[in-house]
Amino acid sequence: MATxxxxxxxxxxxxxxxxxxxxxxxxxxxxxxxxxxxETLGIVGESGCGKSITAKSLMxxxxxxxxxxxxxxxxxxxxxxxxxxxxxxHNSSEMRTIRGNEISMIFQEPMTSLNPVFxxxxxxxxxxxxxxxxxxxxxxxxxxxxxxKVGISTPEKRIDRFPHxxxxxxxxxxMIAMALSCNPHLLIADExxxxxxxxxxxxxxxxxxxxxxxxxxxxxxxxxxLGVIAGIATRVVVMYAGWxxxxxxxxxxxxxxxxxxxxxLLQSIPKIGNRERLLSIPGTVPDLNNLERGWCYFAPxxxxxxxxxxxxxxxxxxxxxxxxxxxxxWDKEFVGQQNDEHPAEEQAKTAEEQxx
Ligand SMILES: Nc1ncnc2c1ncn2[C@@H]1O[C@H](COP(=O)(O)OP(=O)(O)OP(=O)(O)O)[C@@H](O)[C@H]1O
Ligand code: SF4
Ligand SMILES: [Mg+2]
Numbered sequence: 631m632a633t634x635x636x637x638x639x640x641x642x643x644x645x646x647x648x649x650x651x652x653x654x655x656x657x658x659x660x661x662x663x664x665x666x667x668x669e670t671l672g673i674v675g676e677s678g679c680g681k682s683i684t685a686k687s688l689m690x691x692x693x694x695x696x697x698x699x700x701x702x703x704x705x706x707x708x709x710x711x712x713x714x715x716x717x718x719x720h721n722s723s724e725m726r727t728i729r730g731n732e733i734s735m736i737f738q739e740p741m742t743s744l745n746p747v748f749x750x751x752x753x754x755x756x757x758x759x760x761x762x763x764x765x766x767x768x769x770x771x772x773x774x775x776x777x778x779k780v781g782i783s784t785p786e787k788r789i790d791r792f793p794h795x796x797x798x799x800x801x802x803x804x805m806i807a808m809a810l811s812c813n814p815h816l817l818i819a820d821e822x823x824x825x826x827x828x829x830x831x832x833x834x835x836x837x838x839x840x841x842x843x844x845x846x847x848x849x850x851x852x853x854x855x856l857g858v859i860a861g862i863a864t865r866v867v868v869m870y871a872g873w874x875x876x877x878x879x880x881x882x883x884x885x886x887x888x889x890x891x892x893x894x895l896l897q898s899i900p901k902i903g904n905r906e907r908l909l910s911i912p913g914t915v916p917d918l919n920n921l922e923r924g925w926c927y928f929a930p931x932x933x934x935x936x937x938x939x940x941x942x943x944x945x946x947x948x949x950x951x952x953x954x955x956x957x958x959x960w961d962k963e964f965v966g967q968q969n970d971e972h973p974a975e976e977q978a979k980t981a982e983e984q985x986x
Contacts, residue, residue, distance in 0.1 A: 636666045636667055637664060637665075637666055637667070637705075637707045638665050638666060638667045638669075638706070638707055638708055638815060638816060638848050639664060639665040639688070639704065639705065639706055639707070639816070639848075640664045640703070640704075640705040640707070641661060641662055641663050641664065641688070641702070641703070641704050641705075642662050642702055642703045642704075642705065643660045643661070643662055643701060643702035643703070644658055644660070644661045644662070644684070644687060644699070644701070644702035644703070644704060644716065645658060645659060645660055645661075645699070645700050645701035645702050646658035646680075646683050646684070646687045646692055646697065646698065646699050646700070647697070647698060647700050648693075648696045648697050648698075649696045649698075650696065650919055652919040652920045653919065653920040654920060655918045655919050655920070655921075656872050656918060656921065657680045657683040657697070657872055657918060658680045658683050658684050658687055658872055659680070659871075659872035659873050660701075660702070660873070661680075661684060661702070661869075661872075661873070661874050662702075662874065662946075663867050663874060663877055665816070665848055665850065666848070667815070667846075667848055668842075668846050668847065668848055669848050669849075669864055669865070670842065670848065670849040670850075670851060670862055670863045670864055671848075671849070671850050671851070671863055671864070671865050671866070671867065672850075672851050672852075672853065672858075672859035672862065672863035672865070672866040672867070672880065673685075673850060673851070673852045673853075673866075673867045673869060674852075674853055674854065674855070674856050674859060674866060674867070674868055674869070674895065675854065675868060675869035675870055675895075676854055676870075676895075676911070676915050677854060677915070678871075678915045678918070679869040679870055679871060679872065679915060680869050680871070680872040680873075680918075681820070681852045681854075681869055682738055682820055682852065683697070684869070685735060685818045685820050685850065685852055686735075687699055687704065687716070688704055688715065688733065688818060688850075689729055689733060689735055689818065690704075690715050690716070690718060690720045690725045690728075690729075691720060691729070691735075692720070694720070699716045702716060703716055703717075704716045706728070706733075708728075708732050708733075708815040708816070709732075715728070730760060730761060730812060731761055731812045731814070732812075732814055732815050732816065733814055733815065733816045733817075733818065734808075734809040734810070734812060734814045734816075734817055734818070735809065735817070735818040735819075735820065736802075736805050736806060736809050736817070736818070736819045736820060736822045737805075737820055738820040738821045738824075738852075743805045743808055743809070744793040744801060744804065744805060744808075745793075746792065746793055746794060747792075748792070749789070749790050749791060749792055750777075750788070750789060750791055750792070750793060750796065750804050751770065751773055751774075751788075751789030751790055751791075753808065754773035754776060754777070754789070754804070754807060754808060754811060755769040755770055755773045756769075757808050757811040757812070758772045758773055758776070758811050760812075761811055761812035761813075762811075762812075770789070772811075773789060773807075773811075774786050774789055776807040776810070776811060777789060777803075777804070777807055779807070779841070780803040780804070780806050780807045780810075780837060780841075781803055781833070781837055782800055782803055782804070782807075788800075798825050798826055798830070799826055799830040799833070799834065802822060802823065802825075802826060802830075802834055803834065803837070805822075806822070806834070806837065806838065806841070810841060810845065810847075813845060813847075814847050815847055815848065816847060816848045816849070816850065817838075817842075817847050817848070817849050817850075818849075818850045818852070819838065819849060819850070819851050819852065820852045821852055821853055821854070822834065822838070822851075823835060823853075823858065824853070824854075824855075831858070835858065835861070835862060838862075839862065849862075851863055855899070856883075856884075856895050856896060856899050857899045859880060859883075860880065860884065863880050864879065864880060865877070865878065865879050865880060865952075866878065866879075866880050866883040868883070868889065868891065868892050868895065870891050870915070870927065870928055871915055871916055871918060871921070871927040871928075872918060873927065873956060874946065874954070874956065875889045875891050875892070875928070875955070875956045875957070876888060876889040876891070876892045876953075876954065876955045876956070877952075877953070877954045877955075878952065878953040878954070879952065879953075882953050883896075884896070886953075888953070888955040888957065888959075888960055889928075889955050889956065889957050890928065890932045890933065890934055890957065890959075891911075891928050891931075891932075894911040894931075895911070897911075898910060898911055911931060912931060913930055913931035914931075916930070923943055924941070924942065924943055925939065925940050925941060925942065925943060926939040926940070926943065926944050926956075926957070926958070934959060936958065938958050938964065939958055942958075944956050944957050944958045944961065945961060947960050947961055947962075
């Protein structure tokens with residue numbers, strides 16, 4: 631167990647919802663995880679599982695006016711006094727200070743971070759002037775240095791170009807430079823390489839790791855591709871339909887996964903250089919609009935689904951060693967009560983065997 635000196639974030643039972651025409655949409659449903667200083671945590675899951683809304687909740691940037699953090703805590707230990715980010719108004723001066731200086735995010739939608747009508751240099755300089763309290767000339771120098779640092783050649787020329795004059799990979803690098811201009815404690819990268827080809831993706835990921843070594847920040851890396859996580863994260867949170875369904879070290883996620891969804895995700899990892907032929911998991915993520923609680927949302931797609939899975943929400947079971955799983959197959963009490971007709975233990979064993 632890490633002490634508070636090592637902890638950067640403690641997310642406890644976070645609930646973020648949207649009001650929609652149909653009712654309530656629970657985008658993030660009682661999500662808990664932690665992050666230590668300087669650590670890299672991966673968040674994975676298919677489209678619509680709540681990854682981006684979890685990230686935006688951490689920044690207190692839930693889309694307004696329909697979205698809201700309605701429960702839980704986001705304890706942040708990056709300051710002398712711990713604070714609960716979830717308890718602040720999204721537009722409060724505390725949140726604006728944190729967002730600008732301590733936690734930054736590379737957004738999934740590139741144009742959220744880069745404005746098409748200003749040059750890349752202008753935007754970088756503005757960020758530098760805001761965070762580092764320096765004048766224009768100095769800011770320009772630092773902006774050039776930042777572009778060089780993220781691997782953009784002839785930065786003194788490129789600084790005067792507009793975002794559309796950059797290639798996809800260069801835009802991504804510029805966004806990383808923007809996000810790092812304040813030397814944050816935490817960088818949240820939401821699918822930062824999805825639009826890039828495999829070679830550029832590898833370059834960008836390596837660049838992020840190098841910068842992390844140099845600057846010592848923690849990273850939350852969000853992706854739907856477990857392959858991206860492998861060489862980067864120390865721990866992984868697997869999300870499904872707004873839930874955390876499994877959480878473990880990267881090694882355990884890859885070599886001893888427990889949740890049927892994690893196993894299915896592992897089987898769908900595209901082979902290197904063969905991204906087009908991604909195997910998808912049969913079925914789809916349920917529509918989260920007005921979704922009733924009280925069952926396992928993965929049951930319609932799960933090869934091991936049992937009666938209880940359709941009748942009761944599985945608990946999140948922690949083995950006390952940091953490996954948690956939200957699945958009845960791993961609930962000792964339930965497994966102990968099983969009769970021979972429904973041997974959950976057998977199911978768990980078969981599920982284990984299938985991954986080896
Ligand atoms: N502005 C919004 N208004 C209403 N519902 C939203 C809004 N943004 C997201 N949602 C819903 O919240 C849920 C979680 O969305 P989120 O964007 O976090 O998914 P994701 O895991 O990031 O998916 P992707 O991999 O496609 O980026 C989805 O059901 C989505 O439809
Ligand atoms: S709780 Fe049941 S349906 Fe859900 S993942 Fe586990 S076995 Fe499958
Ligand atoms: Mg997303």
